[in-house]
Amino acid sequence: MTSPRKKYIIANWKMNFTPGQSSIYLQRLANRIPAQRSIQIVLAPTTVSLQPLSLQVDRRQFKLAAQNFYWRDYGAYTGETSVTQIRTFVDYALVGHSERRYVFNESEEDIAQKVAAAIRNGLTPILCIGETAVERKDGETAATIYRQLTNGLHEVSKEDISKVVIAYEPVWAISSNKNAKPAKPADLDEAVRLIRSHISKLYGKQIGEDISVLYGGSVNADTAGGYLDVEGVDGLLIGGASLIADSFCAIVETAKEKFNER
Numbered sequence: 001m002t003s004p005r006k007k008y009i010i011a012n013w014k015m016n017f018t019p020g021q022s023s024i025y026l027q028r029l030a031n032r033i034p035a036q037r038s039i040q041i042v043l044a045p046t047t048v049s050l051q052p053l054s055l056q057v058d059r060r061q062f063k064l065a066a067q068n069f070y071w072r073d074y075g076a077y078t079g080e081t082s083v084t085q086i087r088t089f090v091d092y093a094l095v096g097h098s099e100r101r102y103v104f105n106e107s108e109e110d111i112a113q114k115v116a117a118a119i120r121n122g123l124t125p126i127l128c129i130g131e132t133a134v135e136r137k138d139g140e141t142a143a144t145i146y147r148q149l150t151n152g153l154h155e156v157s158k159e160d161i162s163k164v165v166i167a168y169e170p171v172w173a174i175s176s177n178k179n180a181k182p183a184k185p186a187d188l189d190e191a192v193r194l195i196r197s198h199i200s201k202l203y204g205k206q207i208g209e210d211i212s213v214l215y216g217g218s219v220n221a222d223t224a225g226g227y228l229d230v231e232g233v234d235g236l237l238i239g240g241a242s243l244i245a246d247s248f249c250a251i252v253e254t255a256k257e258k259f260n261e262r
């Protein structure tokens, strides 16, 4: 049975590609990936590439996402970019990525404010959550997921929660981490269940079932299918493999097959 939940394949290019390289890469993907009816493909380039890519992209084919922004609308915040400054370029925004949390010490309060700012400005926030290796070893996976959801969503009303996408990215599985270890589909199964049950507790049972939940962490063309087979997974958030056209196109193909089977 086809689930009514929206499906996604999201490329997080992180701090890679100049604007010129982003433009060439976008063109390469555009030539190879036709517009999809059943999957939303989202590209998240670095902030400086958002404006030029927004002029180039066909939004029926790909949507753009911000990797980061500051939650206040304007003011004396040297070096920051507000969501109001980029909102016409993008439809989505990553919020709470583990690299923001742990490399740049973004707090859970900052994350909550960013989720709220994205919604206020008409963007869909993709709230990234996930436990570290230490939290996992200490048996705190469920507690971490609950805390990050509760705190990250505390400004979001019941009316607005349908505008949010959740991405489960266990920090220990992200390829940029030392000793990264790919998650097993069984790890994912448990986490996705915890996420849906906690969202149900916060917003009601139906909302827990209806919210889109994605997986990210060392996904490549060989492993994508196994993750997409996990019940309740509505797509993937891809780092390293999204920088290679062959890998990314192969993942999109796999997703198309898997979601059409459901």
Ligand code: 13P
Binding pocket: 012, 097, 169, 173, 174, 175, 176, 216, 217, 218, 219, 237, 238, 239, 240, 241
């Ligand atoms: P990798 O796919 O490189 O592990 O990165 C995952 C990620 O952080 C996507 O946001």
